[in-house]
Amino acid sequence: MLSQSLMDAGRFFFSRGWVPATSSNFSVRLDEERALLTVSGRHKGKLTEEDFLRVAIDSGFSLDVGKRPSAETLLHTQIYVREPDVGCVLHTHSMPATVLSRLTEGVLLLEGYELAKAFPGVDSHEASLSIPVFANDQDIPRLAAAVDAWINRHGLPVGYLIEGHGLYTWGATVDDAVRHVEALEFMLECELWLRRVG
Amino acid sequence: MLSQSLMDAGRFFFSRGWVPATSSNFSVRLDEERALLTVSGRHKGKLTEEDFLRVAIDSGFSLDVGKRPSAETLLHTQIYVREPDVGCVLHTHSMPATVLSRLTEGVLLLEGYELAKAFPGVDSHEASLSIPVFANDQDIPRLAAAVDAWINRHGLPVGYLIEGHGLYTWGATVDDAVRHVEALEFMLECELWLRRVG
Amino acid sequence: MLSQSLMDAGRFFFSRGWVPATSSNFSVRLDEERALLTVSGRHKGKLTEEDFLRVAIDSGFSLDVGKRPSAETLLHTQIYVREPDVGCVLHTHSMPATVLSRLTEGVLLLEGYELAKAFPGVDSHEASLSIPVFANDQDIPRLAAAVDAWINRHGLPVGYLIEGHGLYTWGATVDDAVRHVEALEFMLECELWLRRVG
Amino acid sequence: MLSQSLMDAGRFFFSRGWVPATSSNFSVRLDEERALLTVSGRHKGKLTEEDFLRVAIDSGFSLDVGKRPSAETLLHTQIYVREPDVGCVLHTHSMPATVLSRLTEGVLLLEGYELAKAFPGVDSHEASLSIPVFANDQDIPRLAAAVDAWINRHGLPVGYLIEGHGLYTWGATVDDAVRHVEALEFMLECELWLRRVG
Numbered sequence: 001m002l003s004q005s006l007m008d009a010g011r012f013f014f015s016r017g018w019v020p021a022t023s024s025n026f027s028v029r030l031d032e033e034r035a036l037l038t039v040s041g042r043h044k045g046k047l048t049e050e051d052f053l054r055v056a057i058d059s060g061f062s063l064d065v066g067k068r069p070s071a072e073t074l075l076h077t078q079i080y081v082r083e084p085d086v087g088c089v090l091h092t093h094s095m096p097a098t099v100l101s102r103l104t105e106g107v108l109l110l111e112g113y114e115l116a117k118a119f120p121g122v123d124s125h126e127a128s129l130s131i132p133v134f135a136n137d138q139d140i141p142r143l144a145a146a147v148d149a150w151i152n153r154h155g156l157p158v159g160y161l162i163e164g165h166g167l168y169t170w171g172a173t174v175d176d177a178v179r180h181v182e183a184l185e186f187m188l189e190c191e192l193w194l195r196r197v198g
Numbered sequence: 199m200l201s202q203s204l205m206d207a208g209r210f211f212f213s214r215g216w217v218p219a220t221s222s223n224f225s226v227r228l229d230e231e232r233a234l235l236t237v238s239g240r241h242k243g244k245l246t247e248e249d250f251l252r253v254a255i256d257s258g259f260s261l262d263v264g265k266r267p268s269a270e271t272l273l274h275t276q277i278y279v280r281e282p283d284v285g286c287v288l289h290t291h292s293m294p295a296t297v298l299s300r301l302t303e304g305v306l307l308l309e310g311y312e313l314a315k316a317f318p319g320v321d322s323h324e325a326s327l328s329i330p331v332f333a334n335d336q337d338i339p340r341l342a343a344a345v346d347a348w349i350n351r352h353g354l355p356v357g358y359l360i361e362g363h364g365l366y367t368w369g370a371t372v373d374d375a376v377r378h379v380e381a382l383e384f385m386l387e388c389e390l391w392l393r394r395v396g
Numbered sequence: 397m398l399s400q401s402l403m404d405a406g407r408f409f410f411s412r413g414w415v416p417a418t419s420s421n422f423s424v425r426l427d428e429e430r431a432l433l434t435v436s437g438r439h440k441g442k443l444t445e446e447d448f449l450r451v452a453i454d455s456g457f458s459l460d461v462g463k464r465p466s467a468e469t470l471l472h473t474q475i476y477v478r479e480p481d482v483g484c485v486l487h488t489h490s491m492p493a494t495v496l497s498r499l500t501e502g503v504l505l506l507e508g509y510e511l512a513k514a515f516p517g518v519d520s521h522e523a524s525l526s527i528p529v530f531a532n533d534q535d536i537p538r539l540a541a542a543v544d545a546w547i548n549r550h551g552l553p554v555g556y557l558i559e560g561h562g563l564y565t566w567g568a569t570v571d572d573a574v575r576h577v578e579a580l581e582f583m584l585e586c587e588l589w590l591r592r593v594g
Numbered sequence: 595m596l597s598q599s600l601m602d603a604g605r606f607f608f609s610r611g612w613v614p615a616t617s618s619n620f621s622v623r624l625d626e627e628r629a630l631l632t633v634s635g636r637h638k639g640k641l642t643e644e645d646f647l648r649v650a651i652d653s654g655f656s657l658d659v660g661k662r663p664s665a666e667t668l669l670h671t672q673i674y675v676r677e678p679d680v681g682c683v684l685h686t687h688s689m690p691a692t693v694l695s696r697l698t699e700g701v702l703l704l705e706g707y708e709l710a711k712a713f714p715g716v717d718s719h720e721a722s723l724s725i726p727v728f729a730n731d732q733d734i735p736r737l738a739a740a741v742d743a744w745i746n747r748h749g750l751p752v753g754y755l756i757e758g759h760g761l762y763t764w765g766a767t768v769d770d771a772v773r774h775v776e777a778l779e780f781m782l783e784c785e786l787w788l789r790r791v792g
Contacts, residue, residue: 021380095387095391099391114419115416118418125561183416186416186491194495194499195395197499197591218780221709221712293780293787296707297784297791334706363708364708394790509692510692510730510756511687514615582611582614590693592790593789
């Protein structure tokens, strides 16, 4: 069950400290028109069945009476709109993502990592993953437009960072997206240490 | 049950290493006149029903025969006295709180964090959270007076630090206070890293 | 059961963050001619019985129809070929291994560690463990040849690092190999900190 | 049961990464003449009933046929001999203890920590805890003599470090000793960070 796999993902992320204090949000595509999204304000490490709602992909509007979707719904639905193969979008809020996003302007380059091969189409550690860093913005439509503009120009990245706010990534399935979170969070942690020791 | 939620909070904090070696203390408001507080000297990560006692909010005196309240009871009751909406006060003792409180004089500014929105009334990452840092003091009434004086002057902060001693924060409910601990401990950890890499 | 001990090892390594996102791989010698290896692409922290296959030690070829061995099979079988006493080879992919392997050319020297005594034949902290660091290479036969050449010249190390890719180590039994992973990962973590504080 | 409390202590320390790879050792006083000690070579995070043996406090000799005590038995028994009130001696092997012991000559001073109050007789954060650092030595009687000489000169510390080897501490009961480990490991971790940020 899709909500169950998001609940499990949340528990795993929580055990790592990646979803502190009602931050973060998760979604999964239900069909061409609808997605299941975490309700705003719930602790993503302790999700239950009541903590999800369905939204319309084209508008981001709630389809479940009385449930308020995450303020960041557009950041999920915009990916489902533009990428028909994406089935799950995950936003985590770890310390490395938060810190590195504040220290990096424009694009964070992840190079020389064997773990880059966790992403489809990447078959060598010589690959360079470009992770765009967007300024944080409480005006979500404006932030989503900045993300759209970047992707139109540079193609779909494996994920992106929002300054002081964390990581967005996705995959064809929940399993794939969770793997991408784990790979990116790992590489971000390595980057932090490379900057301090190297 | 209120003691149960404090026991659960303690287990969570213990799993993160935030309540080492009988440090820390927790309380919850029972009514206008009484609070439930952790007994001095018990390990806050392994609390049982016997590890709580009731105190009078106005005096800090124990209402349970034979049980000694935390030496820091006044730091809890002073918040209940001044803030009728506060229902829970939590003191944790993490490494980031301990280290940063020793490296910071006066006030620690937390800026640029999306997670600032975990606090009521904060709706933007552009908010700046001022966390006062008080010198440690075994004379608790004197320390409590310093806290009172600061709040009278600057208004209620989201929490404060005691040098080499940790973090105090609060919330309307135990859930809120736990979320505030998690958010502050996260931002303190980010600050430590920002100082070392940035 | 040998697969069970590899599954348990994987769970332990996962709890430490040493086997992120389908990285890593484990094997155990079945007899002179065959080894049991983890299937490519499975998450090594959540292995089940279906995630193993048997390979021929001399060729690295799969003996189980429909199951694809790890791309790195040769890095396991080459050790079984040259070292008859080795019964288990483990590859983990931790942050310290990944970062240090990128900061070190040639050989990483671990000196002054009491924990060096975790390895057979080492009875003093004055021992110096030489951990070769090989450049990463998607051409595994070529990488295996580089490992063979180094061992021919310098003798069998306690383990080796692949740049940006992690650690390989081994032991007579699964227990021994797991102990060697734990000891090396510990010393690598110490090295990271020594470089940043010392 | 005393062995049970040592097994539980081992599990807790293991969960923190403080007892890697068959390092560390624990003991508890049985009576004036005998102590219970962990057997050499067992993983201290996964102890069972079979992993303990009794030793004579005055000689350090095993009282259980076929079981070999830790090479470091003297470091335990010497404390029981000199301090009649000590009922438990614990040796852990954490990264902070290992790293700091290599960066510090003579004595590590822990000052300004509220958590110093975890130790009997300390009632203020203004206390300064002097933690001697001894050079590592495979000749345990010689190392024990160095410890004895220091204590004769300076009095009993709250614990001591052995270079590249870890921490020894003790308490009246297992609970006390575990609390002392937790407090010291916490302060050592703080020290590491203070040296890197402050």
